[in-house]
Amino acid sequence: MWTALHGFAALALVMVTSARFVRRRMRYESWHLLHLYAYAGIALAVPHELWLGSDFGGRAAKAFWWPMYAAAALSTVVFRLGLPVWRTLRHRLTVDRVVEEAPELVSVYLRGRRLDRLPARAGQYFVWRFLDGHGALHGKPFSLSGPPSRNRLRITVKVIGAGTLRIAALRPGTRVLIEGPYGRMTKDTYSGGPVTMFACGVGVTPLLALLWDLPYGQGKATLVYRTRHPHDVAFLPELEWLARDRGVRLVPLVGPRASAGSWLPVGYGDYDDLAALRSLAPDLADHDVYVCGPDPWTDAVLRAARRVGVPGPRLHRERFAW
Numbered sequence: 556m557w558t559a560l561h562g563f564a565a566l567a568l569v570m571v572t573s574a575r576f577v578r579r580r581m582r583y584e585s586w587h588l589l590h591l592y593a594y595a596g597i598a599l600a601v602p603h604e605l606w607l608g609s610d611f612g613g614r615a616a617k618a619f620w621w622p623m624y625a626a627a628a629l630s631t632v633v634f635r636l637g638l639p640v641w642r643t644l645r646h647r648l649t650v651d652r653v654v655e656e657a658p659e660l661v662s663v664y665l666r667g668r669r670l671d672r673l674p675a676r677a678g679q680y681f682v683w684r685f686l687d688g689h690g691a692l693h694g695k696p697f698s699l700s701g702p703p704s705r706n707r708l709r710i711t712v713k714v715i716g717a718g719t720l721r722i723a724a725l726r727p728g729t730r731v732l733i734e735g736p737y738g739r740m741t742k743d744t745y746s747g748g749p750v751t752m753f754a755c756g757v758g759v760t761p762l763l764a765l766l767w768d769l770p771y772g773q774g775k776a777t778l779v780y781r782t783r784h785p786h787d788v789a790f791l792p793e794l795e796w797l798a799r800d801r802g803v804r805l806v807p808l809v810g811p812r813a814s815a816g817s818w819l820p821v822g823y824g825d826y827d828d829l830a831a832l833r834s835l836a837p838d839l840a841d842h843d844v845y846v847c848g849p850d851p852w853t854d855a856v857l858r859a860a861r862r863v864g865v866p867g868p869r870l871h872r873e874r875f876a877w
């Protein structure tokens with residue numbers, strides 16, 4: 556009986572910490588660690604269910620549930636453990652260099668072997684573990700900030716806490732463990748027409764990778780790039796190259812927030828959220844719209860985009876939250 560009770564308690568803990576308002580207050584590591592309790596909960600509850608419980612008494616029920624549980628256990632071992640270890644050993648990623656892109660924003664360039672065999676795509680993210688000593692096994696999610704190439708990956712990191720401070724100080728040659736790729740905001744979501752991307756701060760990372768990757772026509776892409784200060788605008792040479800070569804229209808929106816709940820900076824004329832969107836892209840309803848930034852900002856953009864008629868399947872967002 557006590558195993559079932561402990562199993563139930565572990566699963567209840569996972570449920571409580573999954574609630575958005577609880578999750579928002581937690582560090583990624585704490586949230587991740589508590590979620591591992593789900594494994595403990597299942598490991599404690601399932602034997603009780605199968606051996607002592609009355610629901611799985613019959614032969615037919617046992618013949619069905621045992622293989623189901625075995626398949627779930629096998630998938631967990633293969634996909635959560637085996638695959639990350641296999642990919643890490645196969646691709647041998649190491650830090651090549653760390654480059655400052657803007658104040659408190661660094662890019663980490665990674666080298667590896669046969670990265671063309673890694674099924675990573677622009678717009679996706681990995682959970683990264685940098686083997687640089689203390690705290691090395693704390694995984695952190697970061698999106699690719701450029702399309703993956705044969706031997707190189709790049710991530711770009713905003714320094715906001717202890718973990719990202721460590722990343723900014725990484726030395727060339729540091730070994731890297733990877734888990735992933737994860738994320739659905741890839742080329743597969745693109746329906747083929749004009750495209751408008753809305754980035755706020757470090758949210759530009761997956762969108763920049765997609766700007767390189769999506770097969771939009773000449774002059775058919777716009778990047779609206781929101782930062783607080785002019786010096787926070789990162790990747791200028793790359794963006795200028797994309798503007799010159801692929802006709803990407805760049806719309807910088809610089810300055811403090813116009814008002815609570817708005818995605819515009821102060822001084823954006825007399826425009827409200829909706830009017831600004833209409834003037835930036837009058838035919839936005841026909842575009843694929845990609846958005847990445849802090850949650851409230853992203854929500855404000857998505858709200859305005861829905862109101863100008865962009866259909867749900869053409870709205871794509873990446874959340875830097877758990």
Ligand SMILES: Cc1cc2nc3c(=O)[nH]c(=O)nc-3n(C[C@H](O)[C@H](O)[C@H](O)COP(=O)(O)OP(=O)(O)OC[C@H]3O[C@@H](n4cnc5c(N)ncnc54)[C@H](O)[C@@H]3O)c2cc1C
Nearest residue numbers: 582695696697698711712713715716717718719760875876
């Ligand atoms: C799918 C995904 C992709 C991501 N991609 C990127 C990326 O490309 N570049 C990048 O810089 N970051 C990205 N992030 C966010 C990044 O993982 C966190 O910023 C990082 O883990 C913070 O680690 P830390 O140890 O420095 O900060 P912590 O010590 O964990 O936190 C420091 C402070 O920042 C707050 N904080 C932490 N994370 C966030 C967050 N995501 N949003 C708002 N506040 C936060 C904490 O509440 C705390 O107050 C991504 C997150 C997810 C879920």
